[in-house]
Amino acid sequence: MPTDSEVDQVIHRALAAATRAPSVHNSQPWRFARRGRVIEVWLDRDRVLAVVDPHGHEARLSCGAALYTLRLALAVDGFAARVRVRPDGERDDLLAEVELDVRHRPTEQERTLAAAVPRRHTNRRPFLDRAVPERLRVPLARAAAAEGARLVLVDRPELFTPVADLIRRADRVQSGDPAYRAELRSWLAGPGRADGVPASALGRSPTPGGLVALRDFGAPEADFERVPLLAVLTTLGDTPADQVVAGQAMQRVLLTATASGLAVSPLSQPVEVPTTRRALGALVGGMVHTVLRIGYGHVGSPTRRRAVEEVAG
Numbered sequence: 467m468p469t470d471s472e473v474d475q476v477i478h479r480a481l482a483a484a485t486r487a488p489s490v491h492n493s494q495p496w497r498f499a500r501r502g503r504v505i506e507v508w509l510d511r512d513r514v515l516a517v518v519d520p521h522g523h524e525a526r527l528s529c530g531a532a533l534y535t536l537r538l539a540l541a542v543d544g545f546a547a548r549v550r551v552r553p554d555g556e557r558d559d560l561l562a563e564v565e566l567d568v569r570h571r572p573t574e575q576e577r578t579l580a581a582a583v584p585r586r587h588t589n590r591r592p593f594l595d596r597a598v599p600e601r602l603r604v605p606l607a608r609a610a611a612a613e614g615a616r617l618v619l620v621d622r623p624e625l626f627t628p629v630a631d632l633i634r635r636a637d638r639v640q641s642g643d644p645a646y647r648a649e650l651r652s653w654l655a656g657p658g659r660a661d662g663v664p665a666s667a668l669g670r671s672p673t674p675g676g677l678v679a680l681r682d683f684g685a686p687e688a689d690f691e692r693v694p695l696l697a698v699l700t701t702l703g704d705t706p707a708d709q710v711v712a713g714q715a716m717q718r719v720l721l722t723a724t725a726s727g728l729a730v731s732p733l734s735q736p737v738e739v740p741t742t743r744r745a746l747g748a749l750v751g752g753m754v755h756t757v758l759r760i761g762y763g764h765v766g767s768p769t770r771r772r773a774v775e776e777v778a779g
């Protein structure tokens with residue numbers, strides 16, 4: 467049996483890994499509480515984005531990504547975890563409980579994915595004009611399935627055109643909304659800030675007329691890859707628990723991509739506008755949680771996180 471102080475160290479390392487998870491606008495909308503060997507994952511309402519995410523959907527995806535990273539860190543540190551995603555996250559902001567269980571021998575895959583945690587970054591730069599081979603696409607879809615979600619690869623032109631149209635349409639709706647633009651500006655991080663999106667991570671904006679629109683952080687324009695690989699993450703339901711499940715799947719897909727040398731940037735605009743979210747769901751089938759742009763890109767740079775002490779109590 468590990469001593470209490472060993473358990474404390476394991477939990478601290480797992481929380482540090484969890485905070486490396488991606489979150490919408492790097493808002494880090496999570497809090498963690500400890501009860502003995504149980505770690506509770508809470509939604510931090512104060513960090514839910516009022517304009518872009520009024521119902522906390524993307525905040526729960528972000529917390530789900532942190533939850534997956536927490537599980538993975540415990541696994542490579544030699545602990546199985548009993549995870550309970552709470553079904554009633556709408557009324558109660560306690561999203562999940564993770565209980566340290568018996569000793570566990572980490573698998574090769576867990577080690578590979580855990581090693582990708584510090585190397586995973588959102589890459590908003592143009593990708594190379596190099597197709598992602600089938601042998602790397604299949605594991606991405608499997609990663610989502612292993613967590614109870616579905617990753618629909620948009621690899622047929624007859625699907626690509628309407629999906630890209632919906633992304634551009636949602637982006638136009640949002641760009642015309644002063645409240646959206648003001649909220650986005652408020653998450654541009656200056657030096658010294660441990661949340662938000664720093665200038666070093668803004669990448670580039672596609673030149674007008676490009677096939678897909680990236681969120682307009684005001685970055686300088688550049689030509690993007692000619693044929694981006696898009697993928698849509700869905701689940702059957704859309705309860706708060708489904709959103710936490712989708713967040714875990716999202717992070718597993720992102721880490722699988724990173725481990726394969728692929729770069730990714732989420733394109734959430736069509737998910738944030740209710741009409742385009744419905745249209746996208748009708749196109750691919752299921753409840754849509756995010757759209758990912760996947761390809762080969764130069765190595766990104768890390769963005770900052772709040773310290774474990776600030777998010778765990």
Ligand SMILES: Cc1cc2nc3c(=O)[nH]c(=O)nc-3n(C[C@H](O)[C@H](O)[C@H](O)COP(=O)(O)O)c2cc1C
Pocket residue numbers: 486487488489490491492493524525527528531586587588589590662663667680681731732733734735756767768769
């Ligand atoms: C649910 C969710 C939605 C996101 N949507 C977008 C998006 O639409 N555009 C974008 O550029 N980044 C998006 N991101 C990426 C975040 O901005 C990014 O994770 C955060 O700034 C931290 O940076 P990192 O991923 O490099 O660690 C999203 C992330 C999450 C978890």
